[in-house]
Amino acid sequence: DGPTVGVVVPTLDAQFWNSYVAFMKKGADELGVHLVVLNADNKPDQMVKSLEDLVAQKVDGIIFTPYWATAARGLTLAKEADIPVILTDSYPDFSPQTERFPNYIAFIGPSDEDAGYQMAKTLFAAIKPGPDGKKVIGVVNGTAGTSVAIDRRKGLEDALKEAPDVRVAGEVDGNFVRDTSQTAFESLFQGNPDITGVWAANGGTATGVMAALKNHGKAPGKDVMVVGMDLNPENVEAVKSGDLLFDIGGHWLQGGFALVTLFDQIKGIPVPPAADNVKLKLLPLTKDRVAQFEKDFPGGVPTYDFRQHSRFYNKDAKPAVFEMQYSN
Amino acid sequence: MTLTASNLHKSYGQTRAVNGVSIELRPGTVHAIVGENGAGKSTSLRMLAGAERPDAGEMTLNGARYAPPSVIGAATLGVSLVYQEITINRSLSVAENIFIDRLRMFAGSLGFIDRRRMESVAQAILERIGAQISVSSDTGRLNLGELKCIEIARALSTSPKILLLDESTAYLDHREVQAVLRVIGELKGQGMTIAFVSHHLDEVLAVAQELTILKDGQFVGTYRTSEIAPREIHHRMVGRELAKSIYPPRPAKDPGKTARGPIVLEVSDVAVGRELNNISLDVRAGEILGLAGLKGAGAKALFAAICGDLPLRHGSMKLAGGSYAPSSPTFAWRQGVAHLPGDRNNEGLIAEFSVLDNLVMARPPRHGPVFDRAAAITIAGDLVAQIGIKVQSVDASCRSLSGGNLQKVVIGKCLAVGPRLLLLNNPTRGVDVGARAEIYRIIRQWAAQGLAIILSSEDMPELIGMSDRLLVLRQGYVTHRIETAADATEHDIIGHMA
Amino acid sequence: MPNASGEPIRNAGRLELIKRSFPLAMLVLLIVIFSILSPRFLTFSNLLIVLQQGTVLLVAALGMTFVIMAGSIDLSVGSIVAIAALVTAFTSSSLGAAAIIPAITVGAAAGLVNGVLLAKGKVPSFIATMGAMVVYRGIVLLFTRGAPVSIEDEQFLDTYTNRTLGIPHSVIIGLVLTLIAYGIINRTVFGREVRAIGGGERVAILTGIQVARVKIYMYVLLGALCGIAGLLQGARAMAATAQLGEGLELDVIAAVVVGGTPLTGGVGSVVGTVLGVLIITLLSNGMNMTGVDPYLQNIVKGTVLVCAVFVTIDRKKIGIIK
């Protein structure tokens, strides 16, 4: 029977990673892969342990998300056991297929920086300047210290540099958790009621901010603009209803793409060096695009036949990576 | 060595614990210090031993100025104290407890303790005081008497010239007291200077040559024991004349009527754990049944069984004629069985709580789920008045009470439920003679009102003075029954105990 | 001794009062600092927000006051809140405001398990509830698979988030529960029994108090309150998520202890707990409002926590500090 592929995700208590895993499971079924999913439970140590356990099981390939700078460690472990690895989501600052880690066959992930930038650009464009001529925004960051939060914040920073008319009233830490974001933003907004736009670091954060605004008698999307990221179903709904100005995402597909790529590698079809470092362009969503989105991606998922994209099953398969794009 | 103190003062906040005490401890002499609870005995000894610094006053050791910075400092100068409270650490072994503050003596170059050497030294000291304790025994299983012996061994292991014993006999049974008194005699013979605190005048008179009386923190006087009558001592301690006997008279037996009421508790062929075997007894309303025995003879286990804290291994019990199988202390209390445990500090009451809280703890007055504070104040006030608990207000914390008054609070807690059976385990441990007389009066008064009482005590005169009938226990068996306790002699009882 | 001790006791009363007012002083200090830093801090609308933010913490902390007063602890409160919020989310669409019944029920059931583990299984509460924390959280994860379950029932949301006379209903609920908890602790036999267990469990047993039962009740009470807290949190966020209430246990314990209820048991104050909750909530509200660097917030929070306990703890009453 088929190869065994081990996967370690940073956490399962966020919807994003559940979507990531669900899409991979679908792929595993179609490709005939035995998938072992492990949860690092938000602990760097558990991430390393899980990788060790996968190596001890002698899995045929590993896909993991090197949060907390665990890339080097995981790749070293796998190298000793001669196991091919694909990294997803968080770029480790060194390229695949080098002498140091020949088993590091590919990286597939989004550009968080770009996403943060696009969110900011859209937000700035949508809000009006206040009496002092400045556009006042609030920022609800993700968990302090995670690379994802840092990279998205970097994108915001770049956008801020290009927009001197924007003033950041204050920043709070929402910890990527909806309830925490709600409470933190509530206080921020109390201190700075002149805020007219909020840059929220992910889907849950944006939802928390919108809840806080509603509790405060403000209409998100009208009185205060909110942008978020992840394309979680409830965020899509919020964009549809006009509460959420902008969302961007789809990168949870990266796990499935990595699976196809790794499957082919295990079956003896190496990843072409040109396709070993993929920074996914994400799918932006605004209210006017919602109808199109629902038509193109029923249930939020693109139609994707894993076998069609596997060169093992399909000699002239298109690249495994498929960027979500609107059909027109 | 001679240790003198003159005009010592010590206050805790506004409480003047010691207020002008002078004392001279001379070599080869046992010097007793007596006084009521709270008179300042322990505080005085603690200052002599460096555990407490006097606010004012002078101390000298062999004529030189003496101001020990700590207990250890005093010990190096040859002054050693056995505290009133038990200071055995049950997490440590017997030998470690003896050398607790000097374990480094046995540490080798790596800092490791030479356990074998330490244990052999410890065993030798225990043997010297005649304690039948093996250094390998588990401190968690030793009884209070044995623990006291270990503390005395600890004091002796510093090779003191001056030994201060604060109520060291309070937790000992008859046999252990004799052993300790014998050791004190021997040490005195070797020229040691000894201070001895006890609430039992017979012990004091048996062992001490000199005696200092304290009252309310003040120095009353120092006497030669051969030159002062016991009544005089009591008088000066308490400040009033005590009755000729501290034990209240038994109700006169009226030949016409049966002196005692119906049977309240009947115990048939009961066995409990390993401690107690086929015991049968009954106790009637209005009667005090005494239980004599050494530690471990089984009285404690019997109480635990009657109050539902330990299950019966065999046998059955009847309460007021109905079958009685208590599954928990809750059940026992609800059936009107009240229990006064032997260790008031850990089992009898919660010292941080107020007098009222403790008094109504067993059966708080209530309207449904709501605590009826007004009724509680009445109940507590009545008890305080009736038992004579000396306290400013029922809301005062028990922390501020003396030992005798604490004991009265525990008794009050038992009486508050209107029990039909009262189990008393050493109800006057560490209580001064005046308070003891009070407690005896209360016990007798409640018996006269129809309460059935079982009294277990290690104090022989108390048993004889208070009981109507007596059972002697030895190693879990009843060895002797005395129908008229008033006629019993200590000698007679002791013969069946050991 | 009555004469000798009369004075000190009266004096102790005065000292007591000063001691008791420390948490209040702490609170006032925080308010003054933040008012200086931001003019918007000391406004009616912000104070209402603080009350709203503090309600969930308060409701759980009221229950925790009992448990800590008895000398035990509960680390699973955050997870119970999450379970209750989830149950609320699942049932609110059909039950509306009555979703409070399943929320309380599931909370009480979780508390019952904790109580039985401690009182009957004799597993120390720290460990029993540490295990429960992980298991309950795992159950939430299993059911949600990380996806938030939103709460949209109008009647439900109206009931628990609207305002009456300007006061949010959640705050009113918190207030009512505070009064009830105050009554239970200070006026009922149950409250006294809990206190006695914390003051001296062996004494309580020998005095006939049904220690096991009281302990179970007290965990059930805490669980039920966490059920309400979960419902309120769900209503506030209009959704239940797998991460809801993570880490709440530490805030709850801190609030109770800052309020002057020591972890050694035997003493406990509902008023103190309310102050503790306000201190913790105000601190975070004030820092977010005045824009304290998020990287610094934890340092400030931890320091204030330790200082608060350092100042407010009544060392006389506690004796040995472990």
Add this chain to the structure above:
Amino acid sequence: MPNASGEPIRNAGRLELIKRSFPLAMLVLLIVIFSILSPRFLTFSNLLIVLQQGTVLLVAALGMTFVIMAGSIDLSVGSIVAIAALVTAFTSSSLGAAAIIPAITVGAAAGLVNGVLLAKGKVPSFIATMGAMVVYRGIVLLFTRGAPVSIEDEQFLDTYTNRTLGIPHSVIIGLVLTLIAYGIINRTVFGREVRAIGGGERVAILTGIQVARVKIYMYVLLGALCGIAGLLQGARAMAATAQLGEGLELDVIAAVVVGGTPLTGGVGSVVGTVLGVLIITLLSNGMNMTGVDPYLQNIVKGTVLVCAVFVTIDRKKIGIIK
């Protein structure tokens, strides 16, 4: 009584032995179950991995054994490990293997602060170290601003991650520290004094033990061990990050308690702690090896934890269970 008590004591000795072997039995049971479920579980290479995985937990748990034996607790160990790993990362490039010196120093310093807060400041350890946990973590965040610091020095990595005779150096270090801790607890004056404090602090004070000093030393010892744990964790992950060691405190406490050291103090066993660490590490390794549904793992973990303590706890020795 010597005669009367002779029997029970000898019997108790036998019972004691059975009691003591419960953690071992627990471990064996886990091994049997996982061996049946996966053929790869009971291999030399996997067991080495388990040892390696357990080392960080072990080193911290050794120190925690002292603190818990004294009746206190430390919730800040995870944060100290993070600080130490950070210091290791900063210094390893210049100091190489000698980076252990700053790691131990900073760990000991953090422990010193905890110890002083408890022993001199009289802040209960639960609260003092809860605050410290937040503050130390905040310091790490402030310094890294979240960016991981990688460790690349060859000499450093060789020293702490290579193998000699097939045994990873980290495991050897863990072993040596275990022996040292065993010696300290069972054979030295300090070990006895820690025990005495846990067994009865008031008595310890009366008998002249310098309680405050012993407490401070014991926290410094735990801090130093966390320093080593941080270094090993850093070496293992080849990086230090702000999240490193989050939640470690619960695993550490659980390991110590599962090993039979009760939270009430006075009793403590290094061998038990080693078994506790192995149980916790094996459980997670075994579940990962046998592919237990990740959604179920936490539920299993919490349940096993409670069961383990339920089985291994020695209720006789503890008396009152809070």
